[in-house]
Amino acid sequence: MPSSLVQEKKKQGLLSVAGVKHTFQLLHQARALYRRARQLEQRAAKLKNIRKSLNKDAVAELAFNVHKKRRGNRIFKNYKNRASTTTLKQLKDSSVLFSCEMDALVHNFPSRKISKKHRNLLNFLMKRNFDVFEIEGERISHLRGSYNPKPPVGCQIFVKMIPGHVTEIKLMPLFERFGSIHQFRLLKNLTKYPRDCCAFITYGHPSEAALAIECLNKYEIKRNRCIQVYESFDNCRLFIGRIPVYKTRDEVRSKLSERISEIFDVIMYPASIEGHINRGYVLLEFPCHRLAENALKQLAAGVVFWNTTLVATWAYPVPKVTKETMEQVKNLFIQNLPRKMSEDDFRQFLINVLKDVTFLKTQKVDDYALVHFASRAAAEKAFDRLKWTFVKGHEIIISWAKPLNQINYV
Known part of the structure; x- marks a missing residue:
C-alpha cells in the first residue's frame, strides 16, 4: 500500500494507529527485500562469469564441501518472496563461486569486511x-x-x-x-x-x-x-574402548552402524585368559582416511551405548612394508588358535593339513603361531591349504609375517 494512500486512509479514520505501524513495517521489509534481491542478482551475474573459468572437476568437488555453509542457504529460509527465490536458486547452483571471492576465505567470521x-x-x-x-x-x-x-x-x-x-x-x-x-x-x-x-x-x-x-x-x-x-600415513583404523566384554562382533557392528556409516570391518580379539569374551575394545576399519576421520569426530563427543560412554581415538597404524619385501616373505603368521593347544599338537595339525608341504620350524605363543618355510612357493601352497581351516572349533586367521627389520612405523 503506497504511503500516500496510507495517509489518506488514516485521515478518513479507516486505519487504526496499530494498523498504520504494521503497514509501515511491511513496507520497510518489502523495500529491504527488494534491495537485497537486486544485490543478489548483481552478484549472481558476476559469479556466472567467474564460474566459466573454473575447472569442472574443481567445481564439483568444491560444491560438495561448501554449499552447506553458504550464506545464501540461510537467506533462502528467511525470505520467501518470488524475486528473492529466483535469485537465490541461481546462487545455490553457483555456491562454489563464493570460494573465489575474498569473503569465502573468512565466511566463518561474522564480519563481512576482510582483514x-x-x-x-x-x-x-x-x-x-x-x-x-x-x-x-x-x-x-x-x-x-x-x-x-x-x-x-x-x-x-x-x-x-x-x-x-x-x-x-x-x-x-x-x-x-x-x-x-x-x-x-x-x-x-x-x-x-x-x-x-x-x-x-x-x-x-x-x-x-x-x-x-x-x-x-x-x-x-x-x-x-x-x-x-x-x-603421511592414511590411517583408516579407529580404536573404540569400553565395549562390554560379553558383546559379540556382530552385535557391536550393528550398534555402531546406527551412528556411523560405511564401516568396512570390525576387528575384535578374544580375551587372553577367557576366550569366550572379548578384550573390551574393537578396531574399526574404514575404506579411506576421510571416512575414518569423520567417524572419529562423531564418536569423540562421547557416544553412550550399553549405558557406557565409549572412548574413540586413532588406532596404531598397521606397520608399513614395501611390496617388494612382502613378495619375498617365506613365513606365515597364524592367529585364533586354541590357547590350550600344545606346540606338538599344532605341528601334528600342520602335517595333517599340509601333507606333502614341509616346513622348517614353528613357534606358538598363546593363540598365535609363526610357521617357517624353506621357499616362497612352499609358503604359498601352505597358505592356500590353511585358508578357511578350523582347529577345535576355532577358525584360524592366516597372513604373511612381516619382517621386523623392514617394518616402518609411520
Missing part, C-alpha cells in the same frame, strides 16, 4: 593458481587442474608444530623448493597445543615428498621453533 591479512593470503594463493575453501577448521588450497589423475601413494607429508601465526605465505615457498604442490591442507586448533597447527602437503611424485622430509624435518621456521615433517 588485510586474509586479503593478502587470498591474493597470494590465487596468483599461484590455487582454489581455496574452508571447511570444519581446515583451509584447503588445491592446485587447479590437479584433481585428475590423483597423485600416487607416498606423495603426502605431514607437518606439525607449526606456529599458529604462520600461514601459507611463508610455508608454501619453503616446501615448493622440492617440487610442485598439488594440495595444501592447513588444520587449525586440532592439536594438543592450542597455539600450534599442522598441515598435510601433497606433491606430484613420492621422490619429492621424500626429499622434503629429509631436508625440512626439525627445520627452524622461527627462532627456537622447529617444525617436524613426516611421511
